[in-house]
Amino acid sequence: MDFNWSPNQAELFERSLEFAKRRVEPHAKAEQFNLDVWNECGEFGLTGLAIPTEHGGLGLDALTTARVLEAFGQGTCDLGLLFSAGAHLFACARPILEHAEPELVEQLIPALARGTKIGANAMTEPGAGSDTQQLAARAVRDGDDYVLQADKAFVTNAPIADVFLVYATTEPSHGYLGLSAFVVTPDMPGVRVGAAMAKVGLGSSPFGSLYLEDCRVPARYRVGPEGAGSRVFQSSMAWERACLFGIYLGAMQRQLDAVVSHALERKQFRRPIGKFQGVSHRIADMQLRLESARMLLYRACWMHDQQRDSVLAISLAKLAVSEAAVQSGLDAIQLHGGLGVVAEAGIERGLRDALASTVFSGTSEIQRNLIARALGL
Ligand SMILES: Cc1cc2nc3c(=O)[nH]c(=O)nc-3n(C[C@H](O)[C@H](O)[C@H](O)COP(=O)(O)OP(=O)(O)OC[C@H]3O[C@@H](n4cnc5c(N)ncnc54)[C@H](O)[C@@H]3O)c2cc1C
Missing domain, CATH: 1.10.540.10 (Acyl-CoA dehydrogenase/oxidase, N-terminal domain)
Known part of the structure; x- marks a missing residue:
């Protein structure tokens, strides 16, 4: 090793x-x-x-x-x-x-x-979030085209995207094998992009809805064979769940460095607050959580690179990093006291930016389901 x-x-x-x-x-x-x-x-x-x-x-x-x-x-x-x-x-x-x-x-x-074109992926729908097998979006083959109807929700980058990867059902009775993926561009007739939706955290990442009404997409814009949409999505989620969460490792390191400095400088009862066990142990736990999540993430990425079966490793890493990021955001606020909740100080932003991480790319509960399944439960 x-x-x-x-x-x-x-x-x-x-x-x-x-x-x-x-x-x-x-x-x-x-x-x-x-x-x-x-x-x-x-x-x-x-x-x-x-x-x-x-x-x-x-x-x-x-x-x-x-x-x-x-x-x-x-x-x-x-x-x-x-x-x-x-x-x-x-x-x-x-x-x-x-x-x-x-x-x-x-x-x-x-x-x-x-980055001269901006990409987005549109899987989630108002009625199909965690359960990606229940898409209402339909794609019907018509000559050299597919005609798509879709109502997609929470699409990251939707308001700024030049390229959408859209998932729709091509064969409702085929379940996992009934989905297909298509490239859709905003200039295609029948495409409407909703306004950016305000959300808690990740403010510089615009997201919104995508609506397709009788949208004619050339068959050559299908991504993967017909019926391979779930496979395409799973492979993209393996990358996203493994790599994207690196940003939260960096954020947690930043928070840890900030709370250590603060605990050394801030004095109460005539001592730096870091000298109080109630403070120092919280920081020690932040370090432990970060290091454990980091190791799980590196291992998951390494296994993915080795083309080993990495489903379990990736779910463990995604779960650990996202839940650690939320806890780290809470700890940073608590350790800064009143300053922690003052917007101008920028401490509370860490928590706001972490909150969605236990929801996107498959919720914490879905990761636990995948882990349990890998254990044969
Ligand atoms: C910031 C952000 C960006 C996003 N970007 C995109 C994007 O770019 N493209 C896209 O397609 N989607 C995107 N999403 C949507 C995201 O993938 C979904 O929100 C997520 O899959 C959960 O779906 P849902 O919101 O419908 O919740 P639901 O699936 O309705 O879940 C609600 C609750 O029930 C739980 N639950 C559901 N099923 C089970 C189960 N079987 N076992 C245990 N618990 C369960 C969930 O864990 C959750 O706690 C984004 C979401 C956010 C917050």
Whole structure:
């Protein structure tokens, strides 16, 4: 077992950390999507981390991708932007790269890798969230096209997306094998994108609804064979659950560093508060939770890179990182006292940005179901 990073991985981590601090963090306070910052991140390579170099990306494996995202999460509190980049990369660009016909890959991937086109994925519906087998969205073959009807909810990047990966039922009676995936662009007739919805946290990651009404999509825009939609989605979720959560490792490291400084500086009862066991043990637990989640995430990414069966490892990692991130956000507030809840101080943002992490990419309960299933329960 080798816990060392290669010189290239170490250099990329430091460069990413420095870039995030210098170019992203100064804009983070606005909590709004900033296209200039997005474009700069695209030039850096963030939007194409796990896309092969021949398609315009950085060609990183899952482990190095997660490590770079960790550096970004440590370097800036703009987790919304990083989350948007992750959703774009793992749930739109990667599945298109892996499953679409070569012409479609050629047409879309270089621009997605550079971030000059923004990607989104549309699976969730008002009536189908955790249960992705119950989609009401329909795609009916008609000559060289499919005609799609869909009402999609909570689509990250919807208000800014150039490319949607949309899941719809092609054969209702076939269950898991009844879904198919399609590339839809906002300029296609019958496409309507809802207004950005306000939400708690991740403010710079716009999300909203997508409506398709008699939307005619050329068959060559299907991603993967007909009926392979669930497989396409699962492969994208494996990437997303493993790598994207690197941003929360970085955020937790940032919070830990901040609470240690605060506990050393802040004095009450004529002593630094870090000298009180009630304070220092909470910080020790933050460290323990971060380190355990980090190891689980690195292992999950490594297994994914080795093409081993990584479903259990990825669920364990996603669950551990997201629940640790929420707890870390709560701890950071408690340890800062009144300052912890003052918006201007920026401490409470950590909790706000963590809350959704136990919901998206499969809820904590769904991860526990997957873990239990892997144990034969
Ligand atoms: C910030 C954010 C970004 C998102 N981005 C996207 C996106 O880009 N594309 C997209 O398609 N979707 C996206 N989603 C939607 C997300 O995938 C869903 O919210 C999630 O899958 C849960 O679905 P739901 O909200 O319908 O909740 P439900 O599935 O209705 O779940 C409600 C509660 O019931 C629990 N539950 C449901 N089924 C079970 C079960 N079998 N066992 C135990 N508990 C269960 C859940 O865990 C949850 O606690 C996003 C969500 C958020 C919050």
